[in-house]
Amino acid sequence: MRAPILQAAALLVLALPVTSSLSAQAPAGEDRLKRMEAQVSGLQWELDTLRKAADDQLWFQRLADVAVVDKVTYTGPPNPKGEETYGIRNERHPLKIQQYVFMPRNAPKDRKLPLIVLPHGGVHGDFGTYHVHIVREMLDRGYIVIAPDYRGSTGYGRSFYEAIDYGGLEIDDVVAGRDWAVEHLPVDPKRCAIVGWSHGGLIALMAVFDHPEKFAAAYAGVPVSDLILRLGYLGQDYVAEFSAKYHIGKEPKDAVDEYRRRSPVWNVQKLHTPLLVHSTTNDRDVNVVEVESLIRALQAAGKTFEYRIYPDAPGGHSFNRIDTTLARESRKDIYAFLERHLK
Known part of the structure; x- marks a missing residue:
């Protein structure tokens, strides 16, 4: 620009x-x-x-027939890069996070419901109405759905944008959203799942790695899995997103351990949650080599999980989030997996 x-x-x-x-x-x-x-x-x-x-107004319009839609504000960890103001240090000032809440209109009033946490993708993305059809399917199956716009998301101004912490504090933001739902909604804490695609898939993986007691199942679709490998094949413009002064501040070659800490492939030993992973061989965003590396690492660590790599699925990176027959069938597999573990 x-x-x-x-x-x-x-x-x-x-x-x-x-x-x-x-x-x-x-x-x-x-x-x-x-x-x-x-x-x-x-x-x-x-x-x-x-x-x-x-876009927020479209949520209310397009799901009003099946859901009670709300948008709430809770707090995540403080922003360590924030400026001290009026003598109030950062650790005394938790960061405000906004979260979408979707409650099924036909939900029974006398029992608690299973929960799906649905973090969005994108380095600087947000939870937009691109997800309407997926949220509708989840509501139809009786789930409460929440979708946090964690730190770094777009639509909330520059300071929130620059609070980005990819693979770091954003995970805590999302888990705090789950905790908020358990406290304030009719959610069964033993039947919480996390579902994410792309960057959201990375968040799903890291959330269950770090908080296995809080999730009964996880789905990671075309997940970003290895930031060192990823930044190597995507080029300097992408590297600049991470090495910006307000973000990690260093390139992978100068901070290998920091990028490993933020990458699922280097944390697979912590998996104790039922997991399903999907990818496709023609993904032009998250190259299948990343997901293959994740699968091999999980296998080498002796972990039990499920996965499927589709051969050149139509739609590439978005293959099972669109409206094709294959996409719908693939999502049915996801819901069947969740139902097995959330009962």
Whole structure:
């Protein structure tokens, strides 16, 4: 975005009246450029917030017939990169997280229900109405569904965006969302599952690795599995997302242990939860080599789990989140797996 901004600003500077002092013009042009960049940057965050608010309204419209839809705010761990304000240190100021809540309208009133935690994907993504059909299927099967927009999600302004902690504190945000649901909703704490695709698949894996007592089952679809391998094949632009000053701050070659800590493939020894993994050989986002590496690591650690790698499934990275016959059949396998373990 910076190049178009600079071009527009340069045209404005050229249009300024010519004065007798060239030295006076340069600072004025630079100041105007800086102001324009600041204004455009601020507009970017405002438009992102507006987009999010508009999409939120679609949730209520598209699921009103089958669900009581709500959006709540709870707290996750403090942001260690936040600035101390009024003498209040970061550890005294937990980060606010927003979470979607979907309750089946036809749910029985006299018993607790199973829960699905559904973290979204994307390095800087959010839980959008792309997921409507999947949430509807889960509601039809009697699940309460929650979807946290953990730190780093889009639609909540710059400071929340830059609080990103991929494979780190975002996991705690999601688990805190599960704990909130157990405390405030008619949820059976022994029948909680976590389901995620892509980056959400990484979160699902890391959540059950670190908190096996809180989840009865986990599904990881096309999961990001090895950040060191992933950043190696995706190139420098992707590396920049992680090595940004407000994020990890270093590239994998300079922080191998830190990237390992955030990667499921290096944490498989902690699996104690029933797990199902899906991938496809034509995934152009999370290359199947990542998932194959995860599967081999789980097998080497002697873990019991289920998996399936589809051969060139139509849709690639989104193959079982779309509306094809194969996608629906694949999701039926997911629901059957969950039902076995959530009873």
